[in-house]
Amino acid sequence: MVTHYFTASSLDGFIATTGHSLDWLLKQKFDEHGPMAYPEFERSIGALAMGASTYEWVLRNDPGGWPYAQPTWVFTHRELPIVAGADIRLTSADIHHVHAEMTAAAAGRDLWVVGGGGLAGQFADAGLLDEVWVQYAPVTLGAGAPLLPRALDLELIDVARNEAFLCGRYRVAGSLPVS
């Protein structure tokens, strides 16, 4: 069982603008059946975690629907609305505790930290993040929600081009001492 952080990013390391827009991403060409594409990745996933901003983005952009069949833990300190019929659990519990719940629910399949970067960083701080997959779009944003605001040592284990995207898959090797 592997815990992944799989996301798209601007070339300068932002996963959304400061206003939480993904227009720069959604306009890009991407082959859903091509290398390192999201649908094949999602089939390996048994449970998801995401932060409140990411959840609210999905609610805004998929009104009335919910794109995931797997149980999803949403980290928040608020009582956010739950999509009817979706398996969504709001939590502010300790990362280790939630990871154990996700692992049990996933029944041998992998876990996906959808974002944002700060939440992926909290999994890394707890020693519970195994892989980082980044689909780099050919844009720079200059500012925004950070990809992964931690100092980590990563090992590149796969690379591909998918249409406009440079895709990298990395193993988390540990924290990186920085001065």
Ligand SMILES: NC(=O)c1ccc[n+]([C@@H]2O[C@H](COP(=O)([O-])OP(=O)(O)OC[C@H]3O[C@@H](n4cnc5c(N)ncnc54)[C@H](OP(=O)(O)O)[C@@H]3O)[C@@H](O)[C@H]2O)c1
């Ligand atoms: N490019 C991509 O593929 C991609 C992928 C994923 C996300 N995104 C976008 O990136 C942006 C990420 O936003 P973001 O950086 O604000 O991150 P986020 O993780 O989505 O949301 C951060 C919020 O999550 C809650 N949270 C985080 N850790 C928590 C904890 N341990 N306990 C309880 N609550 C916790 C807090 O919300 P409260 O305190 O308000 O409850 C916090 O303000 C969003 O716009 C999202 O749509 C893009």
